Amino acid sequence: xxxxxxxxxxxxxxxxxxxxxxxxxxxxxxxxxxxxxxxxxxxxxxxxxxxxxxxxxxxxxxxxxxxxxxxxxxxxxxxxxxxxxxxxxxxxxxxxxxxxxxxxxxxxxxxxxxxxxxxxxxxxxxxxxxxxxxxxxxxxxxxxxxxxxxxxxxxxxxxxxxxxxxxxxxxxxxxxxxxxxxxxxxxxxxxxxxxxxxxxxxxxxxxxxxxxxxxxxxxxxxxxxxxxxxxxxxxxxxxxxxxxxxxxxxxxxxxxxxxxxxxxxxxxxxxxxxxxxxxxxxxxxxxxxxxxxxxxxxxxxxxxxxxxxxx
Numbered sequence: 001x002x003x004x005x006x007x008x009x010x011x012x013x014x015x016x017x018x019x020x021x022x023x024x025x026x027x028x029x030x031x032x033x034x035x036x037x038x039x040x041x042x043x044x045x046x047x048x049x050x051x052x053x054x055x056x057x058x059x060x061x062x063x064x065x066x067x068x069x070x071x072x073x074x075x076x077x078x079x080x081x082x083x084x085x086x087x088x089x090x091x092x093x094x095x096x097x098x099x100x101x102x103x104x105x106x107x108x109x110x111x112x113x114x115x116x117x118x119x120x121x122x123x124x125x126x127x128x129x130x131x132x133x134x135x136x137x138x139x140x141x142x143x144x145x146x147x148x149x150x151x152x153x154x155x156x157x158x159x160x161x162x163x164x165x166x167x168x169x170x171x172x173x174x175x176x177x178x179x180x181x182x183x184x185x186x187x188x189x190x191x192x193x194x195x196x197x198x199x200x201x202x203x204x205x206x207x208x209x210x211x212x213x214x215x216x217x218x219x220x221x222x223x224x225x226x227x228x229x230x231x232x233x234x235x236x237x238x239x240x241x242x243x244x245x246x247x248x249x250x251x252x253x254x255x256x257x258x259x260x261x262x263x264x265x266x267x268x269x270x271x272x273x274x275x276x277x278x279x280x281x282x283x284x285x286x287x288x289x290x291x292x293x294x295x296x297x298x299x300x301x302x303x304x305x306x307x308x309x310x311x
Contacts, residue, residue: 006027008056011057019294040068052083053082055088057087090272090289098137099131113137114137124140124141127292145306147287148182151179169190212240213240214239235263245269246267259283267285269287
């Protein structure tokens with residue numbers, strides 16, 4: 001582990017420190033400031049020549065600021081002769097723009113992948129991409145983790161009987177089915193139609209949820225519009241207690257207000273995105289993925305299999 005070095009941008013230093021505590025290694029020293037016009041000013045304050053460098057920086061809001069920080073950091077480590085640079089991006093921004101579903105639109109998730117490679121990243125470690133096929137947009141190795149082991153542990157601790165798994169859309173069926181299989185329960189699917197960006201209309205539920213306690217499994221909560229409409233549909237169909245587990249707590253716009261006013265009891269999220277104090281409400285429960293990411297970093301550094309971290 002003598003060649004292992006972990007560094008962090010400003011997006012989520014709390015997670016970076018937790019990962020370093022898990023690994024038993026200090027967080028690398030850097031100087032990261034802004035010029036008066038907003039340009040990123042970055043300097044590495046220790047020798048990294050020949051080191052195995054891991055840069056922890058989710059591209060969470062403000063997405064473009066954090067992405068630019070990450071690109072500049074990668075470039076600095078490349079020019080400082082690091083042996084290998086792994087971008088640890090717990091939350092990968094622009095992941096929702098992964099296909100041409102309308103005329104004349106970009107593939108922004110592919111563009112961001114190209115930018116990371118061009119800057120000098122030689123490997124990507126990320127968690128719960130919006131679409132698994134985004135891994136194919138990279139010409140570098142991608143390690144794609146899921147928080148399932150952590151979520152399952154906390155779901156079990158909730159002690160809720162007769163708990164059914166709900167997929168919020170057709171795209172999440174495979175993930176929801178994996179949870180249902182591990183929990184030994186049934187699965188239902190919410191059929192929705194998206195009418196505009198950040199606005200979805202729930203059509204109907206495929207499956208019987210009457211008199212069931214249910215948990216919605218999703219990859220992220222942005223404005224919480226989809227989540228609230230899903231909850232309303234479940235209530236109409238006779239569901240009793242409603243819970244949610246989502247990896248990334250983006251929580252933009254009216255999300256907090258919607259969550260507070262909604263019918264579900266609690267929302268389980270991870271700390272891939274740093275949750276500011278004003279967004280820490282009683283319904284939101286945060287669990288840490290530092291141990292999972294730390295073990296992945298250790299496996300990558302030691303050139304051992306990461307597959308042991310999958311359920």
